[in-house]
Amino acid sequence: MSELLQEWRHEPLDRDAAVVLVPIRHHSPACARHLRALLGAVRPAAVLIEAPCDAEPLIPHLLADDAEPPLALYTTWIERQGRDEPRHHASYWPLCEYSPEWVALRTAAELGAEIGFVDLDFARMVQAGRRGERDRIDSLQDEAHLQRGRYLDALVRAAGVRDPNELWDHLFECPADRDPWAFFDGVLAYCSASRHGSDPAELEHDGTLAREAEMVRRVAAARGRHPGRRIVVVTGGFHSVALRAVDWSAESGGPPTALSPDSQVTLMRYAYEQLDRLNGYAAGMPSPGFYERQWRGEAVEHTVTAFGRALRVLRPEGASAADSIAAVEQVRGLAALRGHHRIGRQDLLDAITSTFVKGSDDVEGVAVQAVARKLLAGERRGRIPSDAATPPLVADFEAGADRHRLSREGGARRELVLDGYRKAAHRAASRFLHRLAVLDVPFAQKVRGPDFARGTDLDRIQEVWSYAWQPATESALIEASRYGASLREAAAARIGERLAQARDGDRRADRAAELLVQAAVCGLHDQLPRLLAAVAALVAEEGRFDAAVAACERLRLVAQACEPLELHRTDEVGKVFTADAVLAAAATAWQRAALLLAEARSWPDDEVQALLDALADWRAAADDVFGGSGPFDRHADEVLAAVARGTEGAPEVPGAALGLLHGSGAATDREVAVAVRGRLAGAALAGSRFVRGLFHTDRSAVWQVGEVLEALDDLLATIDEDEFLRLCPHLRLAFSQLAPRELDAVGRRVAERAGVATSRPLAATALVDADTAVRIRAVDRLLAEELAADGLGAWLAGDDAPPGGPVDG
Amino acid sequence: MTRSPSPDVLRAVAEQRCADELAALRSSDAGPRPPGWLLSPRAVRTFVCGGKAGKVAIPRKFYGDDALVERAIVTLAGNRGLLLVGEPGTAKSLLSELLAAAISGDSTVVVQGSAATTEDQIQYAWNYALLLSEGPSERALVPGPFHRAMTGGKLVRFEEITRCAPEVQDTLVGVLSEKLLAIAELEGAAGLVQARPGFNVIATANLRDRGVHEMSAALKRRFNFETVRPLDDLDQEVELVRREAGLGLAAQGADVALGEDVVAVLVEAFQDLRSGMTREGTAVDRPSTVVSTAEAVSVCLSAGLDAYYYGDGALTVDGVARHLAGAVFKDQRDDLTKLRHYFQSVARARAGRGARGKLWKQFHEARRHLPAE
Structure with a gap:
């Protein structure tokens, strides 16, 4: 370790500097307490905070009396330039009552100091290289840099702790309060080690250097505004290290970067459980509930009692007052042993594990530890001040819920019956709920009703939904805000995003058709023409037979559903989207499928069942929708005839094709007989599979065409046991498609042929x-x-x- | 670590083995001591986990979770007993011995739990001859471990408590809550033994094994449970195995070189078998027997002795493989198959690759030493 220490030398903070750099860790109560003391001593003219600069207009809301943390700044940016489909970026910047930034804001207001936010706005952060996560919204206060590094590992081992969070508690949260300068010196040293070990190229790449440059510019500008007075700059410690290197007297600043359009920041209410999860990913302070209790000076007895009660709800016999008493003793003992003036988070968790778990950690202990973690995470929810704006999507949801008289109180699930065909108001409510479902907002679930996507239960007239508001509803709405300001807009954008994914991904036409149906049930009529065009484009390129058939089926359903879903009433663009237009698209899909069928040289073995079903559907589509015998019928028969002659790949498919031809009358009994006998005589296994395909689409062949049974009977008479075992599964599959009466008929026929009386059982089982x-x-x-x-x-x-x-x- | 040579005993107890260290700790210990304790909690932690006592370096004796040791120490200073649970071979008894040696200076107040343990083996018994001739008296009383611990203000160790019949276990319930032992046959003050400060119980248990009973809820409430886990840090376990095997070999007078890489191959194999997953992410069938650190030490010891007496004095991978089957394959045929499969798949994959590739190659080739099925 000595060579690590030799690599850098730490200089203490200058207590008399005009620009006072205060390094903090986000959501650290110790930092908050010492910051307050320091601000009181320095009495600066301005307090500058590391937060997105475009959030400055929200400062008055943060200072309002009725603003209750936990709150968060929610930043979004829609990246449009240079892309076909816009990309949505979003991030959170949370605040708790014990966050140093919150304390900084409030104390600065008390002291009458100017308050400024000095980080880049979110859009510029992303442009400078900030990478978010694909599948969730992350935190702007990411501290991953501070959790890595050889120095930190060595420090963890030397201190005898288990991980960096416990180390932070041990060094900063648990000791008694001291002189704030000495405290922040320690924090700066802690962060310097990580900064020293990080790669400058990486910091350039992820936008850190660009952000710090902006901070320098804004700090210098503030200096210019308050000559001769002191300024306090509150930033994450990692950045403070870089800012230290700046010579403020030489720095003139230059104009701060202008705000970018399309970047939005709103104030929203936040929750401790969300913060716990967010910080888990961002390597931030865990367990907000615990640190809040510590900040409020709650005695450990209260926390332990609360835990005992929570555990008793889960396991009434598993937690007694004696356990709680022992736990309090244990906590104090551990804190004393570890030299902690204040109880540490790990001290509490350790004590709970020791006293409440009556068995081994990985069995009985799991439930106890889960309850402990949940309690320490906490349940507080914040409230934004009444004069602040609610995020638009949330406001739209609330208005919609009120309009449709849906309760926004949490609690038990309620049932809602919607009669969409008869009442316009119910239709609107159904669309409202479908839009929420498209956005994956947990609120309501459809219990029963017509499913236009799958084509089931279409005869049902009413939809039955079960709904209940939950906290996750609001947060999901907030997260969906990046899609738009109203449910209509957001649902449309989400469907658009999925369409782009389908286009960039597997390009399946049937998935696109599903999106068309979704848009229809959501009442997003103005999207339909665009979606129909996209489906048509994908159909034209579709390479999979079953996908083309599935797309055709869905489009047929949409055409059928035009009336119930009011799809013909689509305002000005209605002319483009009519049932006829959809049917035309379905016809195109059908023909594409026909083409694929005709061109296919062989059929893959592992998709046999799907192909058989698709084949049957495709032939049925020709009959049903396009109006009986006509050009489609003849076309279908021609294609099927070619398929029935095929010899490559899965033999089930030619068999099914022949069955369809027989069913529609295009193939005679004689032809079927010849084909079956021929195939069975050639290769018995392939022949059996052919027969399976035949029975799949035309069960009547088995007794209508006597030759079929005869051929099979002859075959079975000639083969040996091994061969029979090979054929058995396929023949079984073939015959299992018959109904019991049909099987009886077959049995009688076979018995007749063999000259055996049918009243005797054919087999005896012990x-x-x-x-x-x-x-x-x-x-x-x-x-x-x-x-x-x-x-x-x-x-x-x-x-x-x-x-x-x-x-x- | 100092080792008081005692050629008369196979294994010296901790307070004898580490007498010098304990003396150094006592003299440099400035912290507050719970009543009846010979050392402060911090000094006890230093004794077990390593550190310094003034100028004297104290080596680490227990590998694993330091936080576990801290919790155990704090528990023992409180009202409840300590119950160490975990799989066999995770050094529960070692930890119990070390704590008793450090706190009470005496780790010999022990009850060895088994199905045959009775109440008089735990608390007290009678010298029946005296009892019959003189009647009940203090002279006729034969103090058991609990009696001795209570009157002496010491820690009593109860090994394998769950192997005792539940009725026998439950005789402790009263003792642990009241810290009082009532001897009905004696009158007056002699009939009521109150525990002196410094008394507490360290119990150990395997919770999942054949022949293990359930513990009643009433008794569970008197203990703090601590789970001792097997080591998963490769370097720590290698160090531990080398040290322990080295000590065992030295005690036999066998001078054998225990190469770090050879031991690392063995330890890594054991860790894979124990956890069911290799470092590369391949799933491995876990044998039904426990392959703990203790088994690794014993394999090294056997292989070391083999090398000393029959070989050239250096531990080889081949020698280790020869003694491996005996440790892993106890009575289940399947375990041998699983071990063979491990050789064939994982050992082969590692042969020739990485830092210890050559040794893994030898290990793979040594599978011919596995007994034929």
Whole structure:
């Protein structure tokens, strides 16, 4: 470790500097307390905070009396330039009552100092290289830099702790308060080690250097505004290290970067559980509930009692007051052993594990630790001041819920029955709920009703929904805000995004068609023409037969659903989107499928069932929708004839094709007979599979075309046991498609052919064990003897002749 | 670590083995001591986890979770007993011995739990001859471990508490809550033994094994449970195995070189088998027997002795593989198959690759030493 220390030397903070750099860790109560003391001592003219500069207009809301943390700044930016589909970026900047930034804001207001935010706005951060996560919104206060590095690992080991969070607590949160300058010196040293070990190229790449340059510019500008007075700059410690290197007397600043358009920042209410999760990803301070209790000076007895009560809800017999007493003792003992003036988070968790877990950690301990973590995460929800604006999407949701008289109180689920065909208001409510579903906002679930996407239950008239407001509803709405300011806009954008994904991804036409249906049920009529065009484009390129058929089916459903979904009433663009237009698209899809069918040289074995179903659907589509016999029918038959002759790949498909031809009358019984016999004679296995395909689409062939059974019978008579075992699964699949009556008919036919009476069972299965069987046979023999003695032996002959002989007593 | 040579005993107890260290800790200990304790909690932690006592370096004796040791120490200073649970071979008894040696200076107040343990083996018994001739008296009383610990203000160790019958276990419930032992046969003050400060119980248990009973809820409430986990830090376990095997070999007078890389191959194999997943992410079938650090030490010891007496005095991978099957394959045929499979798949994949590729190659080739099925 000594060589690590030799690489850099730490200089203490200058207590008399005009620009006072205060390094903090976000959401650290110790930093907050010492910052307050320092601000009181320095009494600066301005307090500058590391926060997006375009959030400055929100400062008055943050200072309002009725603003209650936890709150967050929610920043969004829609990246349009140079892209076909806009990309949405979003991030959170949370605040708690014990956050140093919150304390800085409030104390600065008390001291009458100017308050400024000195970081780049969010859009510029992203442009400078900030990378977010693809599948979730992350934190602007990411501290991952501070959790890595050899120095930190060495420090963790030397201090005898388990991880960097415990180290932070041990060094900064648990010791008693001291002189703030000395405290922040320590924090700066801690952060310097990480900064020293990080790669400058990486910092350039991820935008850190650009952000720090902006901070320098804004600080210099503030200096210019307050000559001769002191300024305090509150930033994450990682940045303070860089800002230290600046010579403020030489720095003139230059104009701060202008704000970019399309960048938006709103104030929203936040929750501790969300913060806990967010900080988990961002390597920030965990367990907001715990640190809040510590900030408020709550005695550890209260926390332990609260824990005991929470555990008792889960396990009534598993947590007693004695355990709580022992836990308090244990916490104090651990804190004393570790030299902690204040109880540390890990001290509490350790004590709970020791005293409440009655078994091994990884079995009984799991539930206890889960309850502990949940309690320490906390449940507080903040409130934005009444004069601040609610995020537009949330406001739209609230207005919509009120309009449709849906309760926004949480609690038990309520049921809602919507009669969309008869009442316009219900139709509107249904669209409202479908839009929420498209945005993945947890609020309502459809329990019953017509499903236009899958084409099921279309005869149902009413939709039944079950709904309940939950906290996740609001946060999901906030997160969906990046899609738009109203539910309509956001749902449309989300569908658009999914369409782009489908286009960039597997380009399946049927998925695009599903999106069309979704848009239809959401009432997004102005999107429909665009979506229809996209589906048509994808259909034209679709390479998979089953996807083309599925797309055709969905489009047919949409055409059918035009009336119930009011799709023909689409305002000015209505002319482009009519049932006829959709049917035309369906016809195109059908023909594309026909083309694929005709061009296919062979059929893959692993998709046989899907292909068989698709083939049947495709032929049925020609019949149903395009109006009976006509050009489609003839076309279909031609294509199928070619397929039926095919010999490459899965034999089930030609069999199914032949079945369809037979069913529509395009193939005669004779042709079917010849084909079956030919195939079976050629290769028995392939032939069996062919028969399976045949039965799939045309069950009647089995008794209508006598040759089929004969051919099979002949085959089975000639093959040996091994061959039979090979064929058995396929033949079984073939015959399992018949209904029981049909199977009976087959059985009779086969028996006739073999000249065997059908009243006797064809096979005997032993149902009992050997002993019982012996006893049954013995009883049988006794019975036979008795009957014979009574002259009723004929009864056992088993035919229908009346018992012969006189009946004796 | 100082080792008081005692050629008369196979294994010296901790307070004898580490007498010098304990003396150094006592003299430099400035912290507050709970009543009846010979050392302060911090000094006890230093003894177990390593550190300095004034100028004397104290080596680490327990590898694993330092926080566990801290919690154990704090528990023992409080009202409840300490119950160490975990799989076999995770050094629960070692930790119990070290804590008793450091806190009470005496780790010999022990109850060895088994199905045959009775109440008089735990608390007190009678010298029946005296009892019959003189009647009940203090002279006729034969103090058991609990009696001795309570009157002496010491820690009593109860090994494998869950192997005792539940009725026998439950005789402790009263003792642990009241810290009082009532001897019905004696009158007056002699009939009531109150525990002196410094008394507490360290129990150990395997919770999941054959022949283990359930613990009643009433008794569970008198203990703080601490789970001792097997090591998963490769370097720590290698260091531990080398040290322990080295000490065992030295005690036999066998001078064997225990190469770090050879031991690392063995330890890594054991860790893979224990966790069911290799470092590369391949899933491995876990044998039903426990492959703990203790088994690794014993394999090294056997292989070391083999090398000393039959080989050239240096531990080889081949030698280790020869003694491996005995440690892993206890009575389940499947375990041997799993071990063989491990050789064939994982050892082969690692052969020739990475820092220890050559040794893994030898390990893979040594599979011929596995007993035939």
